[in-house]
Amino acid sequence: MFPETRMRRLRQTETLRELVAETSLERRQLVWPVFVVSGSKRREEIPSLPGVFHFSPDMLLEEAKKVADRGVKTLLLFGVPLQEKKDELGTFALSEEGPVQQALMLLKKHLPHLTLFTDVCLCAYTSHGHCGVLSEDGQVLNDESLELLASMALSHAEAGATGVSPSDMMDGRIAAIRNKLDANGFVDTLVMSYAAKYASSFYGPFRDAAHSTPSCGDRKTYQMNPANSREALREMQLDVQEGADILMVKPGLPYLDIIAKARKTFDLPIAAYHVSGEYAMVKAAAEKKWIDERAAMLESLMSLKRAGADIIITYYAPYF
Numbered sequence: 358m359f360p361e362t363r364m365r366r367l368r369q370t371e372t373l374r375e376l377v378a379e380t381s382l383e384r385r386q387l388v389w390p391v392f393v394v395s396g397s398k399r400r401e402e403i404p405s406l407p408g409v410f411h412f413s414p415d416m417l418l419e420e421a422k423k424v425a426d427r428g429v430k431t432l433l434l435f436g437v438p439l440q441e442k443k444d445e446l447g448t449f450a451l452s453e454e455g456p457v458q459q460a461l462m463l464l465k466k467h468l469p470h471l472t473l474f475t476d477v478c479l480c481a482y483t484s485h486g487h488c489g490v491l492s493e494d495g496q497v498l499n500d501e502s503l504e505l506l507a508s509m510a511l512s513h514a515e516a517g518a519t520g521v522s523p524s525d526m527m528d529g530r531i532a533a534i535r536n537k538l539d540a541n542g543f544v545d546t547l548v549m550s551y552a553a554k555y556a557s558s559f560y561g562p563f564r565d566a567a568h569s570t571p572s573c574g575d576r577k578t579y580q581m582n583p584a585n586s587r588e589a590l591r592e593m594q595l596d597v598q599e600g601a602d603i604l605m606v607k608p609g610l611p612y613l614d615i616i617a618k619a620r621k622t623f624d625l626p627i628a629a630y631h632v633s634g635e636y637a638m639v640k641a642a643a644e645k646k647w648i649d650e651r652a653a654m655l656e657s658l659m660s661l662k663r664a665g666a667d668i669i670i671t672y673y674a675p676y677f
């Protein structure tokens with residue numbers, strides 16, 4: 358009890374505070390989400406995500422070299438195809454001419470030591486912007502979407518992906534993808550599942566960047582209700598049974614409780630996605646000089662680690 362017990366003794370100096378710090382975050386645990394466009398010599402900043410760019414494969418290679426030299430060696434690639442390449446089924450998502458497939462081949466050739474995950478979802482490739490196939494009356498068809506998603510994942514594995522990361526939230530997609538990969542000999546291609554992915558209001562800047570806002574309706578019939586916690590553990594358990602290697606919670610900060618529960622419940626690596634809206638909020642407040650950007654960034658990412666995340670996907674990765 359006070360005065361014999363003084364909690365402030367361990368806070369007296371920076372060295373002491375570092376000595377007893379319970380959580381640490383290293384660049385090796387960060388994943389850098391990147392937007393890949395077709396063409397060459399393209400490095401275009403995204404207005405809603407300052408410091409985040411559309412990269413053509415050649416420019417991504419240049420940037421990835423610099424970021425890897427700083428210690429961030431894992432990327433998560435998102436394709437942003439030309440509008441004219443989009444169709445009702447998102448078939449360009451499967452093409453080896455796609456921006457992701459092209460970037461994978463280049464990165465694997467020149468930077469073979471990098472870990473390359475790819476986003477597997479149809480939303481950026483469909484003319485309607487949903488993550489799955491649409492019925493005539495506008496319903497997202499679950500089972501009809503699985504083969505397309507599995508084939509998309511296979512095209513990424515064939516192009517050199519270390520792992521695939523299904524963000525679509527269709528039921529049964531992890532097993533469909535795992536089976537497709539294994540049936541084609543890609544038994545070592547990882548699956549990082551967006552296992553507990555919420556129908557969040559924090560995705561706006563991403564949809565702006567990926568041109569993937571649904572043209573009708575919303576994603577609430579396949580992404581999770583933010584009100585639900587137990588349901589997240591059920592989703593994760595199913596993905597474990599279907600063959601996921603890594604379980605992701607998304608978004609991050611508004612779902613620290615889910616990350617903590619996942620950590621207590623599962624032995625698989627847990628990833629947290631610090632999404633575009635979380636990044637953009639810090640950027641905007643810092644621009645108005647309301648907060649210290651670097652301090653807010655470090656505190657945000659540390660909170661995700663403290664909650665139990667082993668891996669943190671963040672647009673701040675190159676700046677950590």
Ligand code: PB1
Pocket residue numbers: 476478479480488524525559560561562563564569576631632633634
């Ligand atoms: O940073 C972000 O906001 C990520 C958004 C995320 C990417 N996996 C999705 C969110 C959404 O648009 O619903 C894309 C869904 N495939």
